[in-house]
Amino acid sequence: MLFCLTPALAQNGSAQGTLARVKARGHLVCGVSGGVAGFSIPDSQGQWRGLDVDFCRALAAAIFDDPAKVRFIPQSSAARFTALQSGEIDVLSRNTTWTLSRDTAAMNFPVITFYDGQGFLVRKSLNIASVKQLDRATICLQQGTTTELNLADWFRTRGLTYKVVTFANSEQTLGAYESGRCDAYSTDKSSLYGERLKTAHPDEHVILDEAISKEPFAPGVRQGDDQWRDLVAWTHYAMIDAEEAGITQANVEEMRRSALSPDAKRILGLEGKYGEGLGLTTDWAYRIVRHVGNYGDAFERNVGAQTPLKIPRGLNALWNQGGLQYGPPIR
Template sequence: MIRQRALPRLAALLLAFIAAPFAGTLGADTLDEVRQRGYLKCGITESGVGFSYLDANGQRAGFEVDHCKTIAAAVFGELKVEYVLATPQTGFTLLQSGAIDLFPAGATWSYLRDTSLGLDYAGIYFYDGQGFMVRKRHDVKTVTDLANATFCVAQGTTLEQNLADFFDSEKLDYELITFADTDKALEAYQADRCDALTMQRAALATRMSGMADRDDHHILDETISSEPQGPLVRQNDSRWRDIVWWSFNARLLAELHGISQANVERVRAESGNREVQRLLGVYGDFGQVMGLDNDWAYDIIRLVGSYADVWDRNLAPIGLQRGPNRLWRDGGLMFALPFR
């Protein structure tokens, strides 16, 4: 029998036990953790030339890698980053466990990912759609020509569900062969184990650019899904989410105002535009609101560049057109949120 006076102590212990697994999440402050560590831990995938790869000097480069650099620039004013290799599947668990601070590796923003993983998206930095690579000798013109075809696909991605939704709606049969990651799926396609390789069209373009027999293949014009992609952070850490969100937005705003890595010093010294002055830390204390230096956005543009700089450096060389990733004023979907 438990004595009456022991009940409050027992209740307190039970509450502490129940709350313990959630304490780290509820009290999370990634910014403080990153600063104390002295560098950002950023999850990246081996997604290939243009997105994430080792350049001729053995350095990490690509569109995806520049997202990591963007946040490091905002926090430190320097590119202090440790890159942690992940797959589209392990990136989520690495972030959930605290092994990385950010996963900006092109994960599609979907309902279940946003609501069931304990993670939050921090904006959209790339609009894409699921496409198909096929051999020219098969004379495939449209996706419906792939009825009864065999598809190579990376497992654990939204690609499988998109295929099922499309072919079910068209009342067409197909066969699926799944692989641990996109590289394995590509290898199987090149070994002629399937009729088509399916993934986001940008990823297909990247892989095709590295194929020795690329002239024997083509990517269909059609897409069967909308794939808005953005960086992921842990839930219940609103300051860190704000930093990631507004850091990417700063690159868009820079492009909107014609600011680039090449001219940011001159613009900072000469511009009379008040929004530009706020963005570049000349006017107001806008960095302090998020716990950053007022030069945080200036450091992003100085060290990484505008959205256009990042695109032109990484994706234009592999032939990707901006398309929906153009600024809204140019007919695209990219809106820079106002800096005021």
């Protein structure tokens, strides 16, 4: 875990009035990963795509009624927290695990946008079906993450041994794995789906079913600005509540004309003035769905069954469909 957040950085990057500054600037500044398929990566035209990217576009839609009013700045694992604390970015939306030490180091995690776990990519030819079979194996992983600590905890608890080889970024880590320098590549399972596709022969590799840790991904904001923290949290909740109410990007205009459910009317800005507490307009949630979609829309578009990644919803399904995604009511 290679990061250190100091009180000085927290003070210099004070988040008081973040929304006002974003509005005055005319665009949001979002810290993302430099290249995690399905989460934040530039496409062939240089346009940023992914679930973390769509979250920032949803924030921009809520604030400006324009999802394009956001600037994306790629952040390395080691530099991401400093960038947030220094004020270089307004929000960190970069496959970042919410932990106690990070949450108490002058930053906040308003909401969990993706439930993940640490997994392992191995060659099919090794016939490995369980993580326990990696006893005495060499494992490649990336520096500046919780991966190495999780690995040490899991193997030590079970009395197993291993050798770890660390690298500065995912490209170097995958290259070492492909070259045969290690028996397994360990990182968040969501990232492994994309890493497997980068190999010369994806069908020759498999992601083990087991997860050895809890990795709740959450956007990060600076402490000291409750309004901004609330806005970041409720952007995600609005997308969850919209999905639960059956409001999609495809039907949002029709729903706004004919919605009968009180919940749907509040989400669509037809009843109440629930945007005022966030410093936004009454139709803030409608803007999000119109421009970006609900949570299910964003999930399926970026990482779902119709994408090359084919990541199952699993824990990221709605609470009433066997998952953990649960949005408090807009009322």
